[in-house]
Amino acid sequence: MKFRPVYFLLSGTALVFSVFALSSWGLKQSIDFTGGSVVEYSLGAQTTSDRLKEVITSKQYPLNGERIISSKEVELRFPADFDQAKAQEIASELGEDTKVLRFESVGPILSAEILKKTYVALGIASVGILLWVAWQFKSLQFGVCAILATLHDTTILLGTFAALGHFQGIEVDILFVTAILTVLSFSVHDTIVVYDRIRETRRKQGRDLPLSLIADKALSQTMVRSFNNSLTIIFMLTALYLMGGTTIKWFVFALLVGTISGTYSSPFVAVPLLVTWDELKRKIKR
Amino acid sequence: MRQWKKLLIILVIVLGSLYVSLPPTLPVKFSYQNFKIDQTFNRPPLKINLGNYFSFQRDLNIKLGLDLAGGSHLVFEADTVKIGDSDKKAAVDAARDAIERRINLFGVAESTVQTSLVGDSYRINVDLPGVKDTQGAVSLIGQTAQLDFRELLPIPKEATDTPQFVTYQNTRSTGFTGSDFKKARSDFDSQSGKPVVSFETKPESAKKFADITTRLQGKPLAIFLDQIPISTPTVSNPITDGRGIITGQFTLEQTKSLANLLNSGALPVPIRLIEQRTIEASLGAESVQASIFAGLVGLTMVVLFMILYYGRLGVIASVALLIYGIISLGIYKLIPIVLTLPGVAGFILSVGMAVDANILIFERLKEELAVGKPWRDSMETAFGRAWDSIRDANIATLLTSFILFNPLDLSFLHTSGPVRGFAATLFLGVVISLFTGIFVTRTLLRVFARK
Numbered sequence: 001m002k003f004r005p006v007y008f009l010l011s012g013t014a015l016v017f018s019v020f021a022l023s024s025w026g027l028k029q030s031i032d033f034t035g036g037s038v039v040e041y042s043l044g045a046q047t048t049s050d051r052l053k054e055v056i057t058s059k060q061y062p063l064n065g066e067r068i069i070s071s072k073e074v075e076l077r078f079p080a081d082f083d084q085a086k087a088q089e090i091a092s093e094l095g096e097d098t099k100v101l102r103f104e105s106v107g108p109i110l111s112a113e114i115l116k117k118t119y120v121a122l123g124i125a126s127v128g129i130l131l132w133v134a135w136q137f138k139s140l141q142f143g144v145c146a147i148l149a150t151l152h153d154t155t156i157l158l159g160t161f162a163a164l165g166h167f168q169g170i171e172v173d174i175l176f177v178t179a180i181l182t183v184l185s186f187s188v189h190d191t192i193v194v195y196d197r198i199r200e201t202r203r204k205q206g207r208d209l210p211l212s213l214i215a216d217k218a219l220s221q222t223m224v225r226s227f228n229n230s231l232t233i234i235f236m237l238t239a240l241y242l243m244g245g246t247t248i249k250w251f252v253f254a255l256l257v258g259t260i261s262g263t264y265s266s267p268f269v270a271v272p273l274l275v276t277w278d279e280l281k282r283k284i285k286r
Numbered sequence: 287m288r289q290w291k292k293l294l295i296i297l298v299i300v301l302g303s304l305y306v307s308l309p310p311t312l313p314v315k316f317s318y319q320n321f322k323i324d325q326t327f328n329r330p331p332l333k334i335n336l337g338n339y340f341s342f343q344r345d346l347n348i349k350l351g352l353d354l355a356g357g358s359h360l361v362f363e364a365d366t367v368k369i370g371d372s373d374k375k376a377a378v379d380a381a382r383d384a385i386e387r388r389i390n391l392f393g394v395a396e397s398t399v400q401t402s403l404v405g406d407s408y409r410i411n412v413d414l415p416g417v418k419d420t421q422g423a424v425s426l427i428g429q430t431a432q433l434d435f436r437e438l439l440p441i442p443k444e445a446t447d448t449p450q451f452v453t454y455q456n457t458r459s460t461g462f463t464g465s466d467f468k469k470a471r472s473d474f475d476s477q478s479g480k481p482v483v484s485f486e487t488k489p490e491s492a493k494k495f496a497d498i499t500t501r502l503q504g505k506p507l508a509i510f511l512d513q514i515p516i517s518t519p520t521v522s523n524p525i526t527d528g529r530g531i532i533t534g535q536f537t538l539e540q541t542k543s544l545a546n547l548l549n550s551g552a553l554p555v556p557i558r559l560i561e562q563r564t565i566e567a568s569l570g571a572e573s574v575q576a577s578i579f580a581g582l583v584g585l586t587m588v589v590l591f592m593i594l595y596y597g598r599l600g601v602i603a604s605v606a607l608l609i610y611g612i613i614s615l616g617i618y619k620l621i622p623i624v625l626t627l628p629g630v631a632g633f634i635l636s637v638g639m640a641v642d643a644n645i646l647i648f649e650r651l652k653e654e655l656a657v658g659k660p661w662r663d664s665m666e667t668a669f670g671r672a673w674d675s676i677r678d679a680n681i682a683t684l685l686t687s688f689i690l691f692n693p694l695d696l697s698f699l700h701t702s703g704p705v706r707g708f709a710a711t712l713f714l715g716v717v718i719s720l721f722t723g724i725f726v727t728r729t730l731l732r733v734f735a736r737k
Contacts, residue, residue: 040569084421084564101569103420107560110361113404121689128685136678175628178690178705182635182712185686189639189679193646196675225649228595232588232645233638239584240634245573247353248627255635 001212001275007268011152018159021166027158028165030173033115035108036064037082040075041090044097049074055093061086067169069246073101080107102247118177125181126150129188133195141277142195149270150187153261154180160257164250175251183258190229190266194222198271211278219267230263292729300609303616305329306346332620346619351626351707354574356567357415360424362557364408369555373469378408380550381557385410385427388512410557420564428559433464433551434510437502452508452515460498460507463551466491468528470548472541475533481541483517483532485548492528500524509548516547577630584634585611588641596648602730603644610640610722617714626707636715639683643723647672669728676724680716687713 031038041052049066052074056063065077084103091098126147134143157180164170197218198211205214237259241252308329316323334342352359364381366374378401386399389412398413417423436457470485487495499507499521508518519532532544589607592600614633618625650672654664690709 042566083559084424084562088421099566100564101566103562103564105559105562107363107558109363109407110560125686125689128689129682132682132685175704175708178628178708181686181690182708185683186639188682189642192679192682193675196678200671200674221653222649225645228591228645228649229638229642232591232641233635235587235591236581236584236634236638239580239587240577240631243576243580243583244631245576245627247573248631251628252631255631 001216001272004272004276007272011265011269014156014159015152018155018162021159021162022155025162025166027162028169028171030171031077031080031104031106031111032174033111033172035080035106035111037078037080037087037103037105038075039078039082039087039100040069040073040102042099042101043072043074044095047094047098052076052090052094052098055090059086059090061090065169073246080105114174118174121177121181122184125184129184133188133192136192137195137199141274145270145273145277146188146191146195148273149191149265150184150262152265152269153183153187153258156261157183157254157258161254170250175248176254179251179254179258182255183262186233186259187262187265190226190262191270193225194218194266194271197222198274212275215271215275219271223267226263226266230259233259289729289732292725293733296609296726296729300612303613306332306616306619307612310347344620344622348619349622349624350570350574351624351629352413352415352563352570353565353627353704354570354625354630355415356565356570357413358417358420358423358565359561359563360412360414360420360427360559361561362410362412362427363560364410365556365558366408374408376469376546376549377555378410380546381555382410383546384512384550385412388426389414389423409560416567420562424559424562428557432510432512433467433548434513435460435462435498436508436510437498438506438508452506452518454510454513454515457508457510460502462487462491462495462498466494467548467551470545472538472545473531475531480533481536481538482534483536483541483545483548485530485532485545487528489528492526495528495530496524496526499526499530511547511551517544573627577627577634581630581634581637585637588637592641592644599644599648599651599731602727602734603641603648605730606644606722606727607637607640609726610637610718613718613722614711614714617718618711623710623714624707625711626704628704629707629711632708632711633715636712636719639715640719640723643672643676643719644727646676647723647727665731669724673724676720680720683716684713687716 043049043052049068053063053066056076061082062079063076064079067075069075083105084100087100087103091100129150130143130147132143133146134140137143161170161172161176165172198214201214201218202209234256237252237256241249241256244252310329311326313326314323329346331345332343362385364378366377369377382399382401389397389399397415398411400411402409402411412427414420414423436452436454437460438452439456439458466488468486468488470483473482473484474480475482502521503524504521506518506520508515510516517532519534536544585607589600589604592603592607594600596603617623623629647668650668651664654667655661659667687709691706691713692709
């Protein structure tokens with residue numbers, strides 16, 4: 001635990017960057033949250049994305065944004081009143097082989113609802129995990145530190161996507177919410193394994209030993225396991241990111257960021273916080 | 287329990303799951319010198335009937351969600367402002383039935399139409415797998431049901447017999463339509479006690495109905511909904527007060543359904559499309575291919591890593607992982623789980639987590655061995671110690687997947703398909719991995735790694 005300042009500095013830097021990214025750029029929200037329509041076109045052999053845009057301009061449809069998926073696949077955003085008939089009309093104007101691969105439209109009522117439900121889900125999950133950890137380890141201190149570590153991961157994930165949205169135009173959608181909740185549970189999963197080791201060592205070696213010594217021991221014992229476990233998950237996710245379907249690419253990326261951050265945060269955020277808390281408590285008592 | 291017995295249980299479960307996991311037809315080709323097998327293996331659908339009380343039938347095919355199979359997901363909002371509170375639910379149910387009826391005209395297999403109440407807004411969710419002309423479907427669904435009371439056309443003199451069935455062509459409108467009709471409900475005849483349908487016309491249309499029924503006394507008055515006849519009662523007495531009943535040899539089910547049909551024309555609920563997600567089938571098929579390939583590559587890397595790092599123990603963990611895969615696939619087919627792209631991601635993620643239990647145990651085992659304990663003792667202690675952290679950690683994951691799946695349909699949580707698909711496979715993944723990571727690995731270790 002003697003390198004604690006280094007860990008805090010590292011996490012602090014990441015957090016400052018994330019908060020900066022979030023506050024200055026914000027998240028680029030998909031139609032799930034803002035309402036609107038998204039069309040994915042597969043372009044024919046003779047068609048370019050410039051030609052596609054020409055047709056849209058000539059029809060005076062308000063284009064809200066575009067993302068080039070590949071040289072033959074383009075994703076376009078429109079306001080919510082843009083319906084499938086219009087999308088189809090554009091495709092047929094570009095020739096037989098241009099097709100609408102995907103058409104999604106979300107009304108503004110629904111999108112506001114999704115946003116509200118997201119906050120509720122995050123709240124319930126956090127409180128649930130906090131209570132579970134606090135009860136299982138008979139200590140509020142453990143629960144609070146575990147939740148702080150997961151908040152650390154969530155913030156970094158949000159910051160990463162704020163940056164991705166700013167530089168790459170990557171949007172966050174309802175699947176991103178799923179990713180956040182999964183990262184939340186994975187991060188706690190990892191933290192619990194380390195905590196469990198602390199509890200066990202404490203039981204064996206007596207409660208009087210300073211927590212920092214016990215924590216050091218527990219960390220070195222669980223380090224290989226944490227690393228190996230994350231490695232296997234990273235293997236699966238990397239394969240999925242590189243080779244899986246395009247619609248879940250960024251969802252998988254979010255899980256990947258969360259897994260790496262979650263693995264780091266258990267030994268280097270949750271436990272140092274726990275030790276610092278313990279030291280402060282002892283000082284105050286004295 | 288003896289270890290061999292446990293091994294037998296595992297074997298039975300694996301073989302059972304393997305049988306379920308196999309595709310319906312599997313060509314088997316094998317040749318070795320003079321020995322040749324070339325035939326197709328057929329797996330029949332599952333049918334279990336225990337007396338009259340229990341029946342379990344599954345066709346054991348993987349159910350693919352709209353994002354993988356292609357198709358449309360539509361959400362309509364019903365505009366119930368003009369409908370009284372007591373009639374709202376009946377009106378929306380009638381609208382749902384009307385939509386269902388229209389979709390069936392399209393001949394869409396496995397379409398689903400469900401209503402949901404979010405806050406005070408009534409929604410109708412429609413899933414149409416594999417429909418090409420979504421725009422056509424949307425405009426057809428969006429129409430308000432048309433109720434039309436029609437009379438038979440006068441039969442031409444040269445015709446020798448009366449028509450057998452009423453059709454839209456051999457009838458003409460009496461001018462009494464859905465806008466004149468108030469509502470219908472399933473009822474019982476006050477004298478005979480038989481199920482009947484009672485109905486009311488709007489007060490201002492009572493006179494119109496009286497005229498029609500006086501004119502058509504003793505003749506049939508056919509009721510059409512969207513140009514399809516739903517009932518052809520014969521007018522026995524003129525209905526002058528705007529209240530009538532339709533009698534016949536009806537069951538309660540039939541009167542309920544007829545009342546519902548009449549209401550869908552009488553309580554027209556304007557519906558508005560608020561969400562649409564349409565995926566071309568080819569895009570879905572591409573995603574399936576890509577995900578399976580990615581899954582296999584990831585799995586191979588995990589297996590290689592485990593074997594290289596843990597040696598013989600890694601081999602056993604890999605066998606357990608394989609068993610995990612087979613059982614998962616089998617359970618997906620049995621429940622059945624509708625597999626979506628996020629669901630596949632959930633499964634692939636849970637594979638990574640499934641290995642976790644093994645890694646925890648193996649690391650513990652190494653520690654115990656390092657202290658100098660004999661192999662057998664070390665193994666048992668490792669399992670015992672690791673179990674605490676595995677249990678605590680997995681419960682946290684189960685908690686999250688529970689919130690994501692929202693099994694109680696709480697309206698303040700997500701009920702969206704993709705989120706649920708992910709949660710379902712993650713939940714099952716955790717549960718199955720507890721079984722394979724602990725029970726299966728332990729048994730395999732006890733039996734095969736005695737040294």
